[in-house]
Each structure stands twice: as structure tokens, then as C-alpha cells.
Amino acid sequence: MAGSFRRLQPQHPLQPISDTEGPPSTVISPASSDDPPQHLRQTPEVPSRAAVAATLLPQTLSGFRIGVTSDRRSDELIAAFQRRGAEVIHAPALRIASLTESVTLQQDTNAVISSPPDYAIITTAYGMRRWVEAAETYGVWPELHEALSRASILVRGPKARGAIRAAGLDDDGAAEDERTDTMLDMLLERDISGKTIAFQLHGMLNHQQVHRIEAAGAKVLTVMPYTWTKPAEDSELLKMISAVIDRQLDIVTFTGSSQMRV
Numbered sequence: 001m002a003g004s005f006r007r008l009q010p011q012h013p014l015q016p017i018s019d020t021e022g023p024p025s026t027v028i029s030p031a032s033s034d035d036p037p038q039h040l041r042q043t044p045e046v047p048s049r050a051a052v053a054a055t056l057l058p059q060t061l062s063g064f065r066i067g068v069t070s071d072r073r074s075d076e077l078i079a080a081f082q083r084r085g086a087e088v089i090h091a092p093a094l095r096i097a098s099l100t101e102s103v104t105l106q107q108d109t110n111a112v113i114s115s116p117p118d119y120a121i122i123t124t125a126y127g128m129r130r131w132v133e134a135a136e137t138y139g140v141w142p143e144l145h146e147a148l149s150r151a152s153i154l155v156r157g158p159k160a161r162g163a164i165r166a167a168g169l170d171d172d173g174a175a176e177d178e179r180t181d182t183m184l185d186m187l188l189e190r191d192i193s194g195k196t197i198a199f200q201l202h203g204m205l206n207h208q209q210v211h212r213i214e215a216a217g218a219k220v221l222t223v224m225p226y227t228w229t230k231p232a233e234d235s236e237l238l239k240m241i242s243a244v245i246d247r248q249l250d251i252v253t254f255t256g257s258s259q260m261r262v
Helices: 049-055 074-083 103-114 125-138 141-149 158-166 180-188 207-215 236-245 257-261
Strands: 065-068 087-090 095-098 119-122 152-155 196-200 219-223 226-229 251-253
Touching: 065 074, 065 236, 074 087, 087 236, 103 125, 103 141, 103 219, 119 158, 119 180, 125 141, 125 158, 125 196, 125 226, 152 158, 152 180, 180 207, 196 207, 207 219
Parallel strands: 065 087, 065 251, 119 152, 119 196, 196 219
Antiparallel strands: 095 226
């Protein structure tokens, strides 16, 4: 490892964190000597934000009309609303698009292999899974795994940690508030001048975040395994916007700030 970070306090396997620490989430305990080899271990699925939100709903929503703007894993939230009697309108504000077959992603992956990073920033579980999938498609996963295994890996939260461990890797710390900027704060606590940083992007390039790392004297290798695309002009989103303007909806849900900027 090139360095180390603060680790999350170990929790009992699949034991929800208390309400005083934020929304319920699942963490994975360190492997014991009786556990199977790392590459054969099954990583428990960490509940999505939609699933967590569903547990906080009142028992009845009869008479409510609710708009859902999320795309991936939206079925969980919609089903929870409908079970409680709500009428749901679904109109994704953004759609996720995998870049597994992207030439740019292949080039960026080869760059990480050619210049093994000292540190790696993994922002999302979905992005890490798609990156592994892409590397396997290109036939370079063993080389990428070797490069990342030598790096000090920093993850944004428990879901990204689960994806790292499912790939047979381990991390050196996670942001307690699950924010990318907090990860960067933790990274910049170290002397990274002259170091190489692999940065898995969360669907878009944030120039300010990259600049923070470069300003500390490090070389940044960005990797974008997926991106966000806007819906078609004739999509259901325009109908939902009209419904909001006409006050025909009681609630509209958003799972990310990017959905608000569309």
C-alpha cells in the first residue's frame, strides 16, 4: 500500500447502523480465518437509498400522488409507495448509460495499468462494477487488478467498499458522510506531490475536484465507466413538470442533485 487512511469502525455483519449515525446502511465485517478466499466471497448487497427511504414511509399514502425521478433501482421506491396506496408517476430526469464499450474508457484503463497509481478514488459501486466488467471485456482485468492492489484505495461509502471487496481488493478508508469532497479532504491530508491518483468519476467530470488534486502536485488519471444522459424531449418528464406546475402532485422524489439540474 502507498499509504493508509482512517477506517470505518467495524460493525457486526449486516447490522444496521443506529439512527444517530444517519440512514440505515449495511457494512461488512473483516473476514475471519474461517472465511473462504477473498475472490470467492459473496459481498452482501448494501441497501439502496430508495430501499432505505421505503422503510421511513408512513403506513398509508392513500390519496397521495407522487412523482419519482430516479432511473436505476427506482422499482423499489415505486413499489413501496404503491403498497401504501399512493398513485405514482415515474419520469426519470436522467438515465444512466454504461460506457463499457467506450474506446475512451479502454484508453483510460490502459493508462492506469501503464502508470500504476499510488492512490485510487472509487466513488460508486456501480462505477467500480462497470469498470471491472469493461476490463474483463478488454482482456486486461488481471493487469488492472494488479495495479489497483498496489494502490491505497479510498472509497466514498459502504456500497463502493462492497464493490471493491467483491473485486478481490481492499480499501484504506471511507468518507463517513459518503461525499466525494470528504474523500478528497482525506487524500489531501497526505503529501501526494509527485504521486499518481486514479479517480473513478461519478458519471461526469468535476473539474474543480480534479484541480484540487492537481494543485497538490499529483498526476490524475480519470476513469468514467458510465455517464448520465438526458431524457428524450417527448419523455414523461415534461408531463411531470406540467403536473408540478399545475399542483397535481403532492410529492416529488429526487435521489441525486444532478436530477435537479436537468
